[in-house]
Amino acid sequence: MxxxxxxxxxxxxxxxxxxxxxxxxxxxxxxxxxxxxxAAGHFYFTLKDDASQVRCVMFRPAHGGEHLEAGGxxxxxxxxxxxxxxxxxxxxxxxxxxxxxxxxxxxxxxLKVKLESEGLFQVSRKRPIPPFxxxxxxxxxxxxxxxxxxxxxxxxxxxxxxxxxAPTPVQGDGAAAGIVDAFDAVNSEDDIDVVxxxxxxxxxxxxxxxxxxxxxxAIYASRAPVISAVGHETDYTIADMVADCRAPTPSAAxxxxxxxxxxxxxxxxxxxxxxxxxxxxxxxxLSHELDMAVGRLERYAPNIPSWRQRVDDLSVSHGRVLESxxxxxxxxxxxxxxxxxxxSPTAVLSRGYAVVQRKDTAELVTSVSQVQPNDDxxxxxxxxxxxxxxxxxxxxxAV
Numbered sequence: 001m002x003x004x005x006x007x008x009x010x011x012x013x014x015x016x017x018x019x020x021x022x023x024x025x026x027x028x029x030x031x032x033x034x035x036x037x038x039a040a041g042h043f044y045f046t047l048k049d050d051a052s053q054v055r056c057v058m059f060r061p062a063h064g065g066e067h068l069e070a071g072g073x074x075x076x077x078x079x080x081x082x083x084x085x086x087x088x089x090x091x092x093x094x095x096x097x098x099x100x101x102x103x104x105x106x107x108x109x110x111l112k113v114k115l116e117s118e119g120l121f122q123v124s125r126k127r128p129i130p131p132f133x134x135x136x137x138x139x140x141x142x143x144x145x146x147x148x149x150x151x152x153x154x155x156x157x158x159x160x161x162x163x164x165x166a167p168t169p170v171q172g173d174g175a176a177a178g179i180v181d182a183f184d185a186v187n188s189e190d191d192i193d194v195v196x197x198x199x200x201x202x203x204x205x206x207x208x209x210x211x212x213x214x215x216x217x218a219i220y221a222s223r224a225p226v227i228s229a230v231g232h233e234t235d236y237t238i239a240d241m242v243a244d245c246r247a248p249t250p251s252a253a254x255x256x257x258x259x260x261x262x263x264x265x266x267x268x269x270x271x272x273x274x275x276x277x278x279x280x281x282x283x284x285x286l287s288h289e290l291d292m293a294v295g296r297l298e299r300y301a302p303n304i305p306s307w308r309q310r311v312d313d314l315s316v317s318h319g320r321v322l323e324s325x326x327x328x329x330x331x332x333x334x335x336x337x338x339x340x341x342x343x344s345p346t347a348v349l350s351r352g353y354a355v356v357q358r359k360d361t362a363e364l365v366t367s368v369s370q371v372q373p374n375d376d377x378x379x380x381x382x383x384x385x386x387x388x389x390x391x392x393x394x395x396x397x398a399v
Contacts (some may be wrong), residue, residue, distance in 0.1 A: 007084070014082040017089075023080040027106060028054070028091060029099060032072045043068055047076060047091065055083075056091045063113050064096030073099040077110050105204075108211050111238060115213070120220050126244045127225040129256060133193035135162045136257055137186040137224065139179060140198045142167040146250045150196065153251055158258035164189065170199035175209035183218040192224045194257055197239060198250035201232040210239040219243055229253030346382070355380040359387065368393050 004012075017023055030047035037043050041060035045068060046053050056076060058065060067074055078093040095113045097106055115121060136154070140146050142165060154161060166185045168178035179197070186195055197219065199210070209215060210230045219226050219242045228243035229250040240246040247253035341347060349355070356365040359376035371377070377388040 006087075010082055010084040010087050014084060017080050017082055020080075025079065026077070027110075028076050028078075030054075030074070030076070032068055032070055032074060035068055035070050043093075047074075054091050055088055056093050058093040058096065062094045062096075063109070067096045067098050075099055075106060077106070077113075108204075108238070111211065111213055111216075112241070115216055115238065115242070120216060121241050129225055129227065129245055130193045131259060133161055133258060135164060135189075135191050135193055137164045137166055137189065137192040137195040138198065139166045139168060139182040139186065139195060140250070141170045144170075144200060146198050146200055149251050150198065150254045153254035154258050157255065157260045159261070161258055164192065170209065171202065171206050172209075176212035176215050179209060179215050180218045183222055187221070187223050195222055195224050195226045196229065196250075196253045196257055197226055197243065198229040198253055199231070200250065201235060207231055207235060207237055210237040212238075215239055216242045227253045227256055349380070349382040368395050 028047060030049050030053075032045050033048055033053075034046040035043065036045065043056075043058040043065055045056050045058075047056050048054075056078075058068070058076075058078075064074075075097045076091060076093045077095040077097075078091050080089065080091055082088070083090050094117075095109055097109055119125065138147065138150055140150070147165065151163060154163060164186070166182035168182040169175045170179070183195070186192055197210075199207075207230060210228075216238050219228070219239055225244040226242075227245045227247055228237070228240045229247040229252060230237045230239055233248035236246075245256060247256050345355070357363060357378045357380070358365060358370070359378050362378070363370070365371055365377065371390045371393060373390050373392050375390045377390065379386055379388050
């Protein structure tokens with residue numbers, strides 16, 4: 001026969017209790033006693049009736065702690081499990097309501113706690129409504145006044161938008177499933193910019209499909225932002241809490257979904273006037289700055305006539321200097337020409353001199369030592385030349 005440790009037994013009991021479907025999700029009615037709040041914000045208490053009692057623990061941030069008081073009659077929601085350290089059976093409470101609340105309210109509060117703990121109500125995940133939608137999906141009944149009002153208001157305010165109706169019953173058996181199917185149909189469209197979920201007012205029972213968990217998750221999974229407009233302003237459903245935006249009425253949802261054409265025209269006209277005023281002011285400023293710049297240019301611009309006259313004076317002055325310089329250079333050229341003329345071989349020959357060259361080599365003969373008797377010579381004089389021959393040579397006798 002097997003023998004088990006205490007830990008094995010308590011763990012088995014805990015697993016068995018937590019596997020039981022009923023014990024995982026139940027409401028318990030009783031009277032509060034032995035209430036002991038902790039410094040961390042948790043509550044430890046006993047829930048009892050005339051015959052029995054059960055230990056309870058309510059950890060922060062569970063809801064409804066304000067309803068706990070010694071001797072108070074409450075309804076507590078939670079799960080049954082075993083605290084293994086002491087081997088005690090405990091009800092782990094996540095929601096407390098005062099006794100006398102109806103079953104629908106209890107279920108509503110329980111579902112709120114569950115969905116909130118999963119983050120479906122978080123403000124940080126809510127998406128903004130596009131300012132200029134092109135196509136709007138409408139999840140509502142095609143037979144009621146809601147669909148007609150939405151069409152009328154959007155057609156008046158922003159006729160450019162296209163409405164795509166996803167018809168569904170919004171009350172009675174099958175309404176929740178119909179709403180989920182309508183969201184599936186809307187999500188199958190790629191060009192839906194925003195979804196309006198709407199129905200008129202009613203009792204809690206009539207609005208109950210909008211408190212169903214399946215509807216809440218369909219809204220949460222919507223590809224486009226969702227505007228919830230269920231009932232009247234005082235009605236508040238789980239669909240409103242999950243949606244990206246809540247409108248107090250279906251008519252208000254239609255107004256939230258689209259801009260107002262008349263308001264846009266007025267804003268455009270206002271922007272146009274403002275833009276014209278800004279442009280006019282800027283043009284006037286720039287024109288004034290241009291006038292000032294032209295004035296500065298005129299003040300600082302050179303005196304063209306004065307400079308032109310100065311150029312003329314300099315031209316005349318430099319012309320005279322150039323003429324004087326050229327005349328002086330001309331005189332020098334003439335003097336050099338005269339000197340060159342005096343040194344010209346022709347001038348020398350005209351004075352009776354001659355140029356003597358050896359006939360065989362054309363070498364100039366400037367010395368007696370360059371010739372021998374019988375050497376042929378070539379003699380050039382002023383007006384021509386003639387041949388000659390050396391008969392004899394004499395050294396030392398100058399002419």
